[in-house]
Amino acid sequence: MSQAADSAAEAWHADRFGRWRRRFGLAAFGAAVVLMWIAIAILAPVIAPYPFEAVDVTKRLLAPSAQHWLGTDALGRDVLSRLIWGSRISLFAGIVVVAIGAALGVLIGGVAAYAGGRAEELMMRATDLVLCFPPIILAMAIAAALGIGVRNTMIAMLVVWWPKFARLARSLVLVQRSQEYVEAAVVMGYGSGRILFRHIVPNAVGPLVVLVTLDVGQAIITFAGLSFLGLGVVPPMPEWGAMVSEGRELVDQWWVATFPGLAILSVVVGFNFLGDGIRDWLDPKSRRR
Amino acid sequence: MTDSAPLLEVRNLRTEFLTDAGPVRAVDGVSFEVEAGATVGIVGESGSGKSVTALSILRLLAENARIGDGSRIAFRGRDLATLDEDEIRRLRGGEIAMIFQDPLTSLNPVLRISKQLVEGMLAHGRQSQAEALRHGIDLLARMGINAPERAVSGYPHEFSGGMRQRVMLAMGFANNPSLLIADEPTTALDVTIQAQILDLLKTLNREFGTAVLLISHDLGVIANVCERVLVMYAGEVVEEGPAEALLAEPRHPYTWALLNAVPRLDQEPPADKRLTAIEGAPPDPSEPPSGCRFRPRCPFAVERCGEHPDLLPVAEGRKARCWVTQAGERLLKPSTAAAVSAPAAEAGQPMLSLRNVVKHYPLRRDALFSPRKVVHAVDGVDLDIGRGETVGLVGESGSGKSTIARLITRIQKPTAGSIRFGDIDLATADRSVLRPLRRRIQMIFQDPYASLNPRMTVGQILSEPLRFHRLVRGPEEAKARVGELLEMVGLSARAAERYPHEFSGGQRQRIGTARALAVEPELIIADEPISALDVNIRAQIINLFVGLQQRLGLTFLFIAHDLAVVRQVSDRIVVLYLGKVMEVATARDLFAEPLHPYTRSLISAAPIPDVAAERKREHIRLAGEPPSPVAPPSGCRFRTRCPVAQGICAEIEPPLAEYRPGHRAACHFSGQA
Amino acid sequence: YAQKKTTLVVGLDISDGRNYDPARSADLTPPLTMGAVSETLLTLATNDLVNVKPSLATNWTLVNNGAAWRFTLRPGVKFWNGDTLTAEDVKFSLDRLVNVKDQPATYASNMGPVTIIDPMTVEIAMKNPKEPLLLDLTAPSFAIYSAKMAKAQGAVSEPGADQNDKATPWFNMNSAGTGPYRMVGWERNVSVTMQKNPNYWGTPAEFERVIVRHIADGAAQLLAVRRGDVDIAMNLSAEQLDSLKGSADVSVIQGASTDTLYFVMTSNPEMNAVLAKKEARQAVASAIDYDGLIKGLVGGFAERSPNFLPNGIAGTTAEQTKEFGWKEDLTKAKALLAAAGVPNGFEFELIYPNAAYFSTSYQLMTQKIQSDLARVGIKMTLKPMDNVNWRAQFNGAKSQATTAPWNSPSPNPYLWTGASVQRVAVRMGWKPSQEILDLVAQGAAENDVAKQKAIYEKYQRILVDNANYVTLMQPIYRVAVHKNITNVKLTPNVWKMELAQIKPAS
Amino acid sequence: MFRYLVMRVAGMAVMALLATLVVFLIANQVPGDPVLAQLGDLAASDPNMVARYRARWGLDRPLSEQYWIFLKGIFNGDLGVSISTQRPVLDDIRQYAPATVELATVAFLLSIAVGIPLGVLAAIRRDTWIDNLARFISLAGVSSPTFWLAFIMLALFYGGLQIAPGPGRIDLSVISPQTVTGLYLIDAAIARDWEAWRNAAGHLVLPSIVLASGTLGLITRTTRASMLEAMTQDYVRVARAKGLRERKIVIGHLLPNALIPVVTLGGLAYAVLLTGAVMTETIFSWPGLGRYTFRSAVALDFPGIMGITLVVAAVYLVINLLTDLSYALLDPRVARERAE
Ligand SMILES: Nc1ncnc2c1ncn2[C@@H]1O[C@H](COP(=O)(O)OP(=O)(O)OP(=O)(O)O)[C@@H](O)[C@H]1O
Numbered sequence A: 001m002s003q004a005a006d007s008a009a010e011a012w013h014a015d016r017f018g019r020w021r022r023r024f025g026l027a028a029f030g031a032a033v034v035l036m037w038i039a040i041a042i043l044a045p046v047i048a049p050y051p052f053e054a055v056d057v058t059k060r061l062l063a064p065s066a067q068h069w070l071g072t073d074a075l076g077r078d079v080l081s082r083l084i085w086g087s088r089i090s091l092f093a094g095i096v097v098v099a100i101g102a103a104l105g106v107l108i109g110g111v112a113a114y115a116g117g118r119a120e121e122l123m124m125r126a127t128d129l130v131l132c133f134p135p136i137i138l139a140m141a142i143a144a145a146l147g148i149g150v151r152n153t154m155i156a157m158l159v160v161w162w163p164k165f166a167r168l169a170r171s172l173v174l175v176q177r178s179q180e181y182v183e184a185a186v187v188m189g190y191g192s193g194r195i196l197f198r199h200i201v202p203n204a205v206g207p208l209v210v211l212v213t214l215d216v217g218q219a220i221i222t223f224a225g226l227s228f229l230g231l232g233v234v235p236p237m238p239e240w241g242a243m244v245s246e247g248r249e250l251v252d253q254w255w256v257a258t259f260p261g262l263a264i265l266s267v268v269v270g271f272n273f274l275g276d277g278i279r280d281w282l283d284p285k286s287r288r289r
Numbered sequence B: 001m002t003d004s005a006p007l008l009e010v011r012n013l014r015t016e017f018l019t020d021a022g023p024v025r026a027v028d029g030v031s032f033e034v035e036a037g038a039t040v041g042i043v044g045e046s047g048s049g050k051s052v053t054a055l056s057i058l059r060l061l062a063e064n065a066r067i068g069d070g071s072r073i074a075f076r077g078r079d080l081a082t083l084d085e086d087e088i089r090r091l092r093g094g095e096i097a098m099i100f101q102d103p104l105t106s107l108n109p110v111l112r113i114s115k116q117l118v119e120g121m122l123a124h125g126r127q128s129q130a131e132a133l134r135h136g137i138d139l140l141a142r143m144g145i146n147a148p149e150r151a152v153s154g155y156p157h158e159f160s161g162g163m164r165q166r167v168m169l170a171m172g173f174a175n176n177p178s179l180l181i182a183d184e185p186t187t188a189l190d191v192t193i194q195a196q197i198l199d200l201l202k203t204l205n206r207e208f209g210t211a212v213l214l215i216s217h218d219l220g221v222i223a224n225v226c227e228r229v230l231v232m233y234a235g236e237v238v239e240e241g242p243a244e245a246l247l248a249e250p251r252h253p254y255t256w257a258l259l260n261a262v263p264r265l266d267q268e269p270p271a272d273k274r275l276t277a278i279e280g281a282p283p284d285p286s287e288p289p290s291g292c293r294f295r296p297r298c299p300f301a302v303e304r305c306g307e308h309p310d311l312l313p314v315a316e317g318r319k320a321r322c323w324v325t326q327a328g329e330r331l332l333k334p335s336t337a338a339a340v341s342a343p344a345a346e347a348g349q350p351m352l353s354l355r356n357v358v359k360h361y362p363l364r365r366d367a368l369f370s371p372r373k374v375v376h377a378v379d380g381v382d383l384d385i386g387r388g389e390t391v392g393l394v395g396e397s398g399s400g401k402s403t404i405a406r407l408i409t410r411i412q413k414p415t416a417g418s419i420r421f422g423d424i425d426l427a428t429a430d431r432s433v434l435r436p437l438r439r440r441i442q443m444i445f446q447d448p449y450a451s452l453n454p455r456m457t458v459g460q461i462l463s464e465p466l467r468f469h470r471l472v473r474g475p476e477e478a479k480a481r482v483g484e485l486l487e488m489v490g491l492s493a494r495a496a497e498r499y500p501h502e503f504s505g506g507q508r509q510r511i512g513t514a515r516a517l518a519v520e521p522e523l524i525i526a527d528e529p530i531s532a533l534d535v536n537i538r539a540q541i542i543n544l545f546v547g548l549q550q551r552l553g554l555t556f557l558f559i560a561h562d563l564a565v566v567r568q569v570s571d572r573i574v575v576l577y578l579g580k581v582m583e584v585a586t587a588r589d590l591f592a593e594p595l596h597p598y599t600r601s602l603i604s605a606a607p608i609p610d611v612a613a614e615r616k617r618e619h620i621r622l623a624g625e626p627p628s629p630v631a632p633p634s635g636c637r638f639r640t641r642c643p644v645a646q647g648i649c650a651e652i653e654p655p656l657a658e659y660r661p662g663h664r665a666a667c668h669f670s671g672q673a
Numbered sequence C: 001y002a003q004k005k006t007t008l009v010v011g012l013d014i015s016d017g018r019n020y021d022p023a024r025s026a027d028l029t030p031p032l033t034m035g036a037v038s039e040t041l042l043t044l045a046t047n048d049l050v051n052v053k054p055s056l057a058t059n060w061t062l063v064n065n066g067a068a069w070r071f072t073l074r075p076g077v078k079f080w081n082g083d084t085l086t087a088e089d090v091k092f093s094l095d096r097l098v099n100v101k102d103q104p105a106t107y108a109s110n111m112g113p114v115t116i117i118d119p120m121t122v123e124i125a126m127k128n129p130k131e132p133l134l135l136d137l138t139a140p141s142f143a144i145y146s147a148k149m150a151k152a153q154g155a156v157s158e159p160g161a162d163q164n165d166k167a168t169p170w171f172n173m174n175s176a177g178t179g180p181y182r183m184v185g186w187e188r189n190v191s192v193t194m195q196k197n198p199n200y201w202g203t204p205a206e207f208e209r210v211i212v213r214h215i216a217d218g219a220a221q222l223l224a225v226r227r228g229d230v231d232i233a234m235n236l237s238a239e240q241l242d243s244l245k246g247s248a249d250v251s252v253i254q255g256a257s258t259d260t261l262y263f264v265m266t267s268n269p270e271m272n273a274v275l276a277k278k279e280a281r282q283a284v285a286s287a288i289d290y291d292g293l294i295k296g297l298v299g300g301f302a303e304r305s306p307n308f309l310p311n312g313i314a315g316t317t318a319e320q321t322k323e324f325g326w327k328e329d330l331t332k333a334k335a336l337l338a339a340a341g342v343p344n345g346f347e348f349e350l351i352y353p354n355a356a357y358f359s360t361s362y363q364l365m366t367q368k369i370q371s372d373l374a375r376v377g378i379k380m381t382l383k384p385m386d387n388v389n390w391r392a393q394f395n396g397a398k399s400q401a402t403t404a405p406w407n408s409p410s411p412n413p414y415l416w417t418g419a420s421v422q423r424v425a426v427r428m429g430w431k432p433s434q435e436i437l438d439l440v441a442q443g444a445a446e447n448d449v450a451k452q453k454a455i456y457e458k459y460q461r462i463l464v465d466n467a468n469y470v471t472l473m474q475p476i477y478r479v480a481v482h483k484n485i486t487n488v489k490l491t492p493n494v495w496k497m498e499l500a501q502i503k504p505a506s
Numbered sequence D: 001m002f003r004y005l006v007m008r009v010a011g012m013a014v015m016a017l018l019a020t021l022v023v024f025l026i027a028n029q030v031p032g033d034p035v036l037a038q039l040g041d042l043a044a045s046d047p048n049m050v051a052r053y054r055a056r057w058g059l060d061r062p063l064s065e066q067y068w069i070f071l072k073g074i075f076n077g078d079l080g081v082s083i084s085t086q087r088p089v090l091d092d093i094r095q096y097a098p099a100t101v102e103l104a105t106v107a108f109l110l111s112i113a114v115g116i117p118l119g120v121l122a123a124i125r126r127d128t129w130i131d132n133l134a135r136f137i138s139l140a141g142v143s144s145p146t147f148w149l150a151f152i153m154l155a156l157f158y159g160g161l162q163i164a165p166g167p168g169r170i171d172l173s174v175i176s177p178q179t180v181t182g183l184y185l186i187d188a189a190i191a192r193d194w195e196a197w198r199n200a201a202g203h204l205v206l207p208s209i210v211l212a213s214g215t216l217g218l219i220t221r222t223t224r225a226s227m228l229e230a231m232t233q234d235y236v237r238v239a240r241a242k243g244l245r246e247r248k249i250v251i252g253h254l255l256p257n258a259l260i261p262v263v264t265l266g267g268l269a270y271a272v273l274l275t276g277a278v279m280t281e282t283i284f285s286w287p288g289l290g291r292y293t294f295r296s297a298v299a300l301d302f303p304g305i306m307g308i309t310l311v312v313a314a315v316y317l318v319i320n321l322l323t324d325l326s327y328a329l330l331d332p333r334v335a336r337e338r339a340e
């Protein structure tokens, strides 16, 4: 502890990059992974070496090779190309579900918390009701009831997703509502809408952004899980969870299931790092040296 | 180790923190001694390095702290800075005990008091569990805790702040330490409780012969307890000497400024009501200014001050770090400005008048059919504020001061009573009636950090109300007006583009004031606007208020728990206790002849930064703590702590009776002590 | 494992089995167990699905002007508890089948009253003597069990049994038959356990115990059979089976089946106006790469019959398929499209259940067909759904096209032909001509094998031309067998594999 | 306190019933027809047979009446008969629940036993390799899709390295213990059949690791965060100033505080584990409730789904209550609030 203060200061300067890395490194890495996947999704038509639906049963289940970097699947389709196209669906589903869920949740939870009384009670009971079910099973039942398809599955996910955000938004608004700057706004005579949306919501946005970012990863996993159970996409559309499901019965052709799984893992890790990074960045208490 | 060696000798202590923004040198070459059985005080503004100095002694610093190489902390001749972990651990809580500022967080909330009390003794292995517990109970009794046998089995949340600090003291004395370091032990407490704790500290020092190193930012507290005082500024000791001499005649301009920035209970405020405030804020510890660190704020600075001064003797037993006093200059008492005739309060119809205002907070029911408990936060308050008048509202924590503020501004609706503002009863007015009134009544909040929306620029914060209330036409006009407002509160117009977090606490309080002024209100409620600020900044803000009041003819309700401050700014003072008014009088009358025993004890509990005066004062010490507002005592609410209470007080609630024109008190024995 | 010698473990997905009561079970996998623990009056040899063989009955003749069959029971047959089989047991079992009125009762729609002539002779009347009965009697639902044992457990065979019978829970855990094994336990989705029947009348069983182990996952079955944890793995996909090539421990055996997978297209213009035209359907049928489907997706282990009737039933053969069945011919497909008035192709929707089929899945097959059809500009969109919805849609005649499996409880040709012009036709919005209805009726009544073959060939040709049904494949079932055991033979209905014949490897 | 409990239970019971209503309404919106699906081809085309089925399952009555029958059943302890398995739903649940309970419990204990110490160590040795390891584990745990992780684990440790036992609850060659509780580990112990015990324990390893992956990560993360939070509290400095040893501070002061949020999370995690095992059960051929639920859901088996919903809600209720109670045990502030 009692090492030379001067040399410590020097070391401090020398380790500037190290500190940056420790503090933002993971977030930067996460952002890079997420951006990479977004780029892949956008550029899919350009970079995918083959069409994703090019069936050729004479080339089925080829091991990774120069022609097919990640091998081919049971219908002879190029796994890499399907992986690349699949990023579109996974990212789209994950981001849209969370975005709409968050918007809905914030609207419902925020208004309920601010209004208090009956509205709040009603909202809490509604979220309680949804939270009575294990999320995956409820989503499953709804998706099964609505019929298979990306849109229906996303609707099913939304039904189980919004309460989480409503509760978060509620607690955030409750925290902010007792802050003095909100009282100041009341004293100024501003209307409730103005106070809620101009004063409270912008300040509650930070934790929300964190949760949203972390949640995109969870949503991607959930969507893939539903797909895996056969409730996600309509073939021949490529989707990572469905691809794992297609490959899981194949014992010797490990590449069919392994690569889409790795894709899910990487994109979720990316979002988690990014979310953690944003959290650290927003919350001075958790800042690392 | 010779007999003459001091108990603790700190030499050239340098402590720095490695942070993201670079190394922060929090303590920079501090030296001092504590003799066995002595009482030494350290004062200084927030961030001056007081706590870091104390923590450095026991090496309880955060992980990112480094104690510099040349530093020596000798305790009975052993250098603490180089002891290994195990050796220093044995000293902690054994030979040297330490207690901290916040008694609410210093006790582990999930452990029983008994466990926390004995573990320190057991860690030093001198007693068995049973002995330790018995000793602990004895100590608690010694610290003035009733029924200590029962108390030890409780949890911290069952104790009030003052009680917890007593428990902390008991823990500190558990192993008969020879040195007790107390880091602002009373800052979080009310004056009456503070007085109890300080008394206790003095007695313990006397009876156990334990040396005390007391840290405080309040010169009055130091004067009350300590023989010697160190004054710290920006990580350095700037002056050191016997308390009496140092306070009577400071030899460093910073000490001088500290002393003059606080209003004193034993002195009438000057006619212009202003305090001597030095401008600016303490330097950023990561980049201290070259030369004398106080130079940028020093009203006495001379050319030589560009050179860094050493701490040199200036008189017998006194040292100071100042070129000016080195050269033999005296620091004169600030001249009081010529009295400006303050506009007298208009007689007649008061601007705001509260009648029998009640606010009860129902607590959440524990179960469906259990009776609802109610907090009697404000319980029948009458209060008048005349146009152009400043009314001060004082009372201990929880007495309902903020609640009254919230009711007047209608952040909350009163349970009963009327609040007349002009022809309108604010208590029952609905939204549409209230709306136009909003701009006529404004509020300034306690917490300068929480009261500004962190996501808006200062410009937005100030222009939003202007546009909302249509006080300006177009953005241009708004911008101009924002500039004017900022200048009015002593900030530059450029501040409009910045965000609140880029300002210091004092500056934010100015911004909050500007926001209240923006809508040109007639009445401003200021709820402890200075409690969270350092003395100097406090003085600046008080001066700002006083100036505004005189310039704009505003009406103020000024809430504070510090009597001296209230006296400084107010025309009339209302003393509140447990949601009831105890006494109302003009500032002068109240201090000249307090009628209510509560007022008298409040006045006598507040310490004065003058050793001689402090010794001469009559002290009425209140026993115990304020009762819970859930079940206030019957009859007179104050009777449970009242030194003159008698049978009648428990039965009949004394009315707020007028004893002299404008001087009312609610006591059966007004004026008798 | 020393234990291995006495226990036979079969790895199989038995999640479909809802009960093991012969009078109630209509699921796919229970017959494997029911076939081992009880026997029927008549049986079939693996390679001959036309001529019935004796089992519990040794002799049978038509009586009553051909309106009833008289059976002579095999002497000396004992149930596992040692009681002797009598005509009483036969009547009880068959009456209960009819009167419990559960699903299997529909298989017995042609069975009239059962009469006991003497303790070893029993007579079964036919409701319609023109329709065959003997083949039906080989189905597992017609198992004969001990009336005494069953009654003791609350079994009822009289009318009203649908309300009063209480024996199903017992039948789920036990058996009362004459088979080489007896059932001693069933834990749903875990296993079925059988024990050797010490009183078996034929060659005694080779194992003390047989465990049918529920393993849902093909991959898990593969791993298990490789390690010898199971002796037979029944639900392996083509790829999984391929991975066993060259394995010293595990061999793959195969057997033809009478199951088929067919592709159906609607002729109801309200469902799809283009598909309603015969030429359009024919174009689809000409554009499918049948060989690719079989070679590519099921490793070549399937045949193809010309149409609804599978090869091996009523003289149907693979040669006929070559002769007049549908073949891939893209030029012809384009010409047909032009004839249908849609030279640039058209669009239709195909529904399919989200499930595995044989050693592949509907999902893969339909995607393959989708890409085949795309070559001539036909856009087939896929609509996967779970089994339940799929059934409801298909049976409710609400689909434009689908693929569906067909398997039959017994090799009675009428079970195919009748369905094709009645129930299934309705689902496709097809109104069969009088000609084909007559052919179906004639075929059912015809006893002469050669004549019957000619009738059915004509029937098949009409179906081919009509192109409502297109047979995609008739699987050759394959199972993986560990070298621990020998003598595993598959029957055409693979779930009736004869467990009794399996022996431990010496 | 008691009254509080009663009110809680009543409230949750009402919620659970409402939940069944929701399920009932959802299930009835589905296009499929369970009767057509359950009956074979021949039987489905026989109108008498279809009508008999409808009558037998009560599907011929109006919706409200069907729901009323269901409600009446509940009060008689009868959850109805599953359409797809044709057995009383309660029997089905009784059969499948032990497998899930055993798996979830082991997974839960695993997450706790690894997650808490790891989180504590990570917080104490912040920024060292162990902290990084903890972060890695928790991140990998929450980021990897269970279905994929299960596949990889099985392929690697069972198929490839052959060091782990395969799917199922027990080896095929081992006779499962006599059913007492349905939990193999306990039943085997009761029967003193240690061979079966070892075997069943071995079978639990992979699935419980897979199932625990998510909660393990969560618990590690929460423990670490709440430890770090606790470490910044003043009472820690006070304890240090008393001269306590670091070990004592960690165990005596930090843990009791840091565990409070972990308990809440732990309760939630257990509920999630109990009800969220669909994927793991699918891949490990685990005869549990998760797969039963999945099957009931896709088979539109109303009685099955509603029964499960009710049971799940009850599980949540009980776990929530237990969590609250243990919360009160750990945190005297809460205990007092409740008791008053
Ligand atoms: N852990 C830390 N990391 C970085 N800087 C620190 C740390 N602890 C203290 N400091 C800095 O050290 C300086 C001195 O702090 P210290 O707590 O000693 O002030 P103080 O005089 O006790 O003030 P207060 O009256 O507010 O308690 C401050 O500038 C503070 O920001």
Ligand SMILES: Nc1ncnc2c1ncn2[C@@H]1O[C@H](COP(=O)(O)OP(=O)(O)OP(=O)(O)O)[C@@H](O)[C@H]1O
Pocket (backbone or CB within 6 Å): B361, B362, B375, B376, B377, B395, B396, B397, B398, B399, B400, B401, B402, B403, B404, B561, B629
């Ligand atoms: N929203 C509320 N619900 C319940 N009790 C409340 C609420 N607000 C205040 N109280 C209680 O009312 C009493 C008066 O509170 P108030 O904040 O007015 O005191 P104060 O005089 O401003 O004290 P301080 O000096 O600590 O700010 C306190 O006992 C407080 O706990």
Ligand SMILES: [Mg+2]
Pocket (backbone or CB within 6 Å): B050, B051, B052, B183, B184
């Ligand atoms: Mg301090």
Ligand SMILES: [Mg+2]
Pocket (backbone or CB within 6 Å): B401, B402, B403, B528
């Ligand atoms: Mg207050």
